[in-house]
Amino acid sequence: MPHLIETIGALEARGVGFRSLTEAIDTTTPGGRLIFHVFGALGQFERDLILERTKAGLSAAAARGRKGGRKPVITADKLQQARKHIANGLNVREAATRLKVSKTVLMHRNFKMPMHQADAWKRSFRRLSTYSRACRSS
Structure with a gap:
């Protein structure tokens, strides 16, 4: 109008x-x-x-104490467990499957992780991308 x-x-x-x-x-x-x-x-x-x-x-x-928006998909507990799994050698997809969350959610929450823990994630991403390339070529 x-x-x-x-x-x-x-x-x-x-x-x-x-x-x-x-x-x-x-x-x-x-x-x-x-x-x-x-x-x-x-x-x-x-x-x-x-x-x-x-x-x-x-x-x-x-x-009344209500907050807007969706409830978090992954809790701090699950995120900590995922970090332990990845530090122990699992890739992101395997850690996400064990915790029953999506790989995307786990990767998104990774950006809030301290920098000193990023190496474990980098190794995991390398393993995941190597696996993805192997699957595509066969």
Whole structure:
């Protein structure tokens, strides 16, 4: 609606009236302009109400202790177990299978891991990519 109001304003500045064939909008008369702007104001009022209710609902949920978003797929416990598995020589896919999580989730959470543990992950990725290449070539 704001774009329509801007467009109608630009047309009026050039001396062009707007008359809709499907809606009861006619900006060539004072009454038509009034109705058009009242509809625009009502639309803006409705958007503001929705925004206000959404913010009130979010703050009420936060006051009850609710957080937005999905629950984490992998817990800190499982992530620690995955790191141990990989340090002991398993690749990412095998560690993910044992913990019943996806390889993608495990790799994504890896970015939050301290740098001194990255070598074990690098070895695991090398083994995984070597295995993937061997599977593709056969």
